Amino acid sequence: MSSAIPFSAQLINLFAAVILLLAFAMLAQRRVVALINLFAMQGLTLCLSTLVVAVSTGQSHLYYSAGLTLLLKVLLLPWILHRLVRKLNVKSEVEALINIPTTMLVGLVLVMIAFNVALPISELSHTITRGTLGIALAVVMLAFLMMITRQKAITQVVGFLSMENGLFLAATSATYGMPMVVELGIALDVLVGVIILGVFFFQIRDQFDSLDIHHMERLKDN
Amino acid sequence: MDFFVLMLAIPLVSGALLTVFGECDWAPNLNIIASLGTFLAAAGLTAEIVANGPRFAFGEQFFIDSLNVFFVALTAFVGLTTSIFSGPYMRNEAEHGRLTKPRLRLYKSMYQLFMFAMLAALTTNNLGILWVAMEAATLTTVLLVSLYRTPASLEAAWKYFILCGVGIAQALFGTILLYFAAERVLGESGNALLWTHLIDVKGQLEPNIMALSFIFLLVGYGTKVGLAPLHNWLPDAHAEGPTPVSAVLSGLLLNVALYAILRCKVLADGAIPGDFAGKLMIGFGLFTLLVAAFFLSRQKDVKRMFAYSSIEHMGLITFAFGMGGPVANFAGLLHMTMHSLTKSAIFFAVGHATQKTGTQLMENIRGLIRINPLIGWGLMLGTLAILGMPPFGVFASEFMILTHAMKHYPWATPVLLLGLGVAFAAIFGKVQPMVFGETEAKRLPHAPAITPVFLHLGIVLMLGLYIPPYLTRWFHEAARMLG
Numbered sequence: 001m002s003s004a005i006p007f008s009a010q011l012i013n014l015f016a017a018v019i020l021l022l023a024f025a026m027l028a029q030r031r032v033v034a035l036i037n038l039f040a041m042q043g044l045t046l047c048l049s050t051l052v053v054a055v056s057t058g059q060s061h062l063y064y065s066a067g068l069t070l071l072l073k074v075l076l077l078p079w080i081l082h083r084l085v086r087k088l089n090v091k092s093e094v095e096a097l098i099n100i101p102t103t104m105l106v107g108l109v110l111v112m113i114a115f116n117v118a119l120p121i122s123e124l125s126h127t128i129t130r131g132t133l134g135i136a137l138a139v140v141m142l143a144f145l146m147m148i149t150r151q152k153a154i155t156q157v158v159g160f161l162s163m164e165n166g167l168f169l170a171a172t173s174a175t176y177g178m179p180m181v182v183e184l185g186i187a188l189d190v191l192v193g194v195i196i197l198g199v200f201f202f203q204i205r206d207q208f209d210s211l212d213i214h215h216m217e218r219l220k221d222n
Numbered sequence: 223m224d225f226f227v228l229m230l231a232i233p234l235v236s237g238a239l240l241t242v243f244g245e246c247d248w249a250p251n252l253n254i255i256a257s258l259g260t261f262l263a264a265a266g267l268t269a270e271i272v273a274n275g276p277r278f279a280f281g282e283q284f285f286i287d288s289l290n291v292f293f294v295a296l297t298a299f300v301g302l303t304t305s306i307f308s309g310p311y312m313r314n315e316a317e318h319g320r321l322t323k324p325r326l327r328l329y330k331s332m333y334q335l336f337m338f339a340m341l342a343a344l345t346t347n348n349l350g351i352l353w354v355a356m357e358a359a360t361l362t363t364v365l366l367v368s369l370y371r372t373p374a375s376l377e378a379a380w381k382y383f384i385l386c387g388v389g390i391a392q393a394l395f396g397t398i399l400l401y402f403a404a405e406r407v408l409g410e411s412g413n414a415l416l417w418t419h420l421i422d423v424k425g426q427l428e429p430n431i432m433a434l435s436f437i438f439l440l441v442g443y444g445t446k447v448g449l450a451p452l453h454n455w456l457p458d459a460h461a462e463g464p465t466p467v468s469a470v471l472s473g474l475l476l477n478v479a480l481y482a483i484l485r486c487k488v489l490a491d492g493a494i495p496g497d498f499a500g501k502l503m504i505g506f507g508l509f510t511l512l513v514a515a516f517f518l519s520r521q522k523d524v525k526r527m528f529a530y531s532s533i534e535h536m537g538l539i540t541f542a543f544g545m546g547g548p549v550a551n552f553a554g555l556l557h558m559t560m561h562s563l564t565k566s567a568i569f570f571a572v573g574h575a576t577q578k579t580g581t582q583l584m585e586n587i588r589g590l591i592r593i594n595p596l597i598g599w600g601l602m603l604g605t606l607a608i609l610g611m612p613p614f615g616v617f618a619s620e621f622m623i624l625t626h627a628m629k630h631y632p633w634a635t636p637v638l639l640l641g642l643g644v645a646f647a648a649i650f651g652k653v654q655p656m657v658f659g660e661t662e663a664k665r666l667p668h669a670p671a672i673t674p675v676f677l678h679l680g681i682v683l684m685l686g687l688y689i690p691p692y693l694t695r696w697f698h699e700a701a702r703m704l705g
Binding site for chain 1: 283348350351353354357358361364365368371372373374376377378379380381383384387388391394395397398399401402405406410414415428430431434458461462
């Protein structure tokens with residue numbers, strides 16, 4: 001590798017950094033509606049970064065996956081989630097199990113771990129995007145942290161989808177994306193999953209009068 | 223018409239048909255006929271593979287060899303018997319007012335789509351599609367677990383979705399790493415995720431990436447197998463869903479997830495020096511066996527107890543495949559077959575028993591042998607079989623695993639014996655009063671389907687006494703493929 005980083009790689013690194021920042025912003029965000037908007041912004045950044053990779057490497061299938069990201073993660077999923085929030089009358093405040101500053105500190109540690117795990121792998125990679133693999137793993141871990149620390153069912157789902165964003169970033173940064181047929185399959189699974197969850201939310205609400213998952217702690221071994 | 227195409231098309235098309243016409247009177251029969259068709263196609267495919275050897279389908283996207291055709295046959299068979307069992311079972315549930323017509327429709331269409339997802343996962347050659355199909359299998363069963371819409375069943379379904387979703391996200395990361403390792407050897411074509419291409423170059427895959435990839439794959443798919451400490455979803459989903467769903471989850475889905483791990487293990491073994499993958503699986507397997515055995519004695523709900531028993535057996539099977547080698551792989555495959563058949567038979571019997579007594583609490587189920595001798599004996603014999611009593615087949619496979627462990631991993635033998643012993647004491651002590659003892663339960667409006675119970679137990683008994691030579695050859699062939 002030459003000492004000067006090409007412009008496209010700098011741009012990709014910038015976008016990856018924005019994705020990581022958005023992951024932290026999601027971790028700190030208390031309001032559900034703002035959380036969904038942050039998720040949409042993360043999707044948009046992911047789409048832009050995929051586009052830059054596509055233009056700079058000439059991998060034509062990446063154009064399709066960027067389009068798929070735009071359609072699914074920027075438009076369709078946030079729209080479904082907003083609709084759910086409106087129909088279910090979710091209260092805007094999200095209660096976290098651990099307070100936000102502590103969560104952020106744990107998040108920082110996770111990012112360091114993720115970079116250490118990813119370092120030996122990204123050294124082996126020959127893609128121009130390899131620097132972002134650590135960020136991708138960090139996004140996955142932050143999303144995981146969000147799922148653990150939040151109490152509302154809908155925030156857990158946003159965490160789950162954000163984790164998928166991280167995985168997608170990992171796929172483009174390590175290998176210029178998975179084969180198209182696999183990417184289509186994953187997108188289909190995510191879409192069907194969110195639709196099923198939508199149905200499921202109504203069932204939970206009808207049964208518990210709330211989407212707070214601390215109602216769901218009855219099944220235990222004793 | 224190609225048997226393979228038929229086998230995938232029948233559940234897919236009938237699933238779509240049942241979504242539309244699922245409330246008609248003939249819908250339950252369509253469910254059974256479709257399952258029968260799938261089974262016949264799978265049997266035809268099996269005969270074809272046994273006669274002609276491995277084959278591809280749809281280009282190179284699907285690949286059927288002696289290893290997965292064995293799982294395909296088993297899956298289609300248990301799928302058929304479960305659909306027969308679920309006919310009267312679901313009619314009784316509807317009569318009791320626990321299920322409405324739209325929910326029965328949902329059940330039947332999702333059941334067929336679930337079969338489709340599992341068969342696709344088993345036969346695909348593309349490790350990415352394998353992931354997609356495994357996730358689809360989870361999605362189709364989430365709404366089945368919450369079919370009764372009780373608070374407990376919703377909680378179980380939510381846990382199932384989130385835990386398996388997180389787990390399977392790990393598996394996706396593992397698949398990405400695998401693709402990354404493969405792409406360095408095979409180039410940027412779509413072939414780099416095809417198992418048949420990967421197996422040819424497994425020695426050239428970068429060991430460090432493969433090790434990390436296998437850890438993620440084992441943890442990810444392991445969540446679906448029910449390996450401790452990621453097993454929390456399993457007892458809840460089995461206990462709160464309808465019994466036919468418990469039977470297929472326990473008897474089939476766990477197998478399919480384990481199959482995914484096995485396919486990846488073959489690649490990891492080729493790439494990583496030292497028995498890295500095997501040692502990981504031995505560790506996870508033993509830990510799972512012990513955790514499940516000790517949780518068994520604390521259970522009050524009968525379906526929960528047998529769910530823990532499934533976790534225990536999955537631990538044992540993972541341990542067997544972790545040891546590796548022709549004998550242990552043979553034993554592992556045999557045990558998977560035995561466990562599938564026996565455990566689904568037990569769930570059939572338990573399903574009828576809980577319907578008759580109206581409860582899943584074991585202390586309230588008494589004297590099954592008086593209410594219905596066939597169900598009583600079915601549960602008793604099934605329990606004896608799953609606990610590894612001779613002459614049932616589970617004994618043969620457990621014996622093989624134990625003797626092999628004694629020879630090669632002597633330190634593991636006491637752990638195995640402890641786990642199996644504790645499980646025996648816990649389960650037998652609870653089932654015995656359920657079968658014998660006083661009772662005053664009432665008759666059911668629809669006579670239960672007993673045939674599947676005894677059909678399964680009959681096969682397990684037969685395989686315990688005598689394994690036909692062609693089956694032995696088949697098992698050997700499959701065990702050899704696993705290295």
